Amino acid sequence: xAKALPDQxxxxxxxxxxxLDLDGAIQGDELxxxxxxxxxTERCPQGLQLTEIFLLTRNFASEKGYLPENxxxxxxxxxxxxxxxxxxxxxxxxRQEYGLPKIGSDIGDEALKEVHKIMGDLFERRVERRA
Numbered sequence: 001x002a003k004a005l006p007d008q009x010x011x012x013x014x015x016x017x018x019x020l021d022l023d024g025a026i027q028g029d030e031l032x033x034x035x036x037x038x039x040x041t042e043r044c045p046q047g048l049q050l051t052e053i054f055l056l057t058r059n060f061a062s063e064k065g066y067l068p069e070n071x072x073x074x075x076x077x078x079x080x081x082x083x084x085x086x087x088x089x090x091x092x093x094x095r096q097e098y099g100l101p102k103i104g105s106d107i108g109d110e111a112l113k114e115v116h117k118i119m120g121d122l123f124e125r126r127v128e129r130r131a
Contacts, residue, residue, distance in 0.1 A: 013030075014034075026057065032071055078119070082111055086105070092104065
């Protein structure tokens with residue numbers, strides 16, 4: 001992400017912002033740009049686990065009510081369907097062309113209950129509050 005969006009995302013600057021201005025960091029979008037590639041962690045000369053720091057800060061931001069629209073919509077989709085994105089009929093047609101089985105538009109009630117169990121009620125309420 002740092003290479004793709006150098007003007008918007010810099011792990012060093014984000015870490016400094018978390019350290020000096022936590023409230024500002026959790027309210028901004030930069031925190032949510034981390035793609036968990038672990039390159040910053042691998043390259044950190046101090047041996048800091050930056051990816052983990054960013055994840056913990058995201059969790060804190062979410063607890064405080066700061067969840068940007070795109071991650072919130074993604075989570076709502078998972079809660080609703082058990083998948084991170086809707087599967088259209090076209091996908092199943094393409095899969096059939098390659099000899100792959102259909103996956104269908106939903107995962108079924110039992111599997112969805114399992115997803116909800118894993119995610120937990122507290123998690124779902126947190127996402128619903130942000131809607």
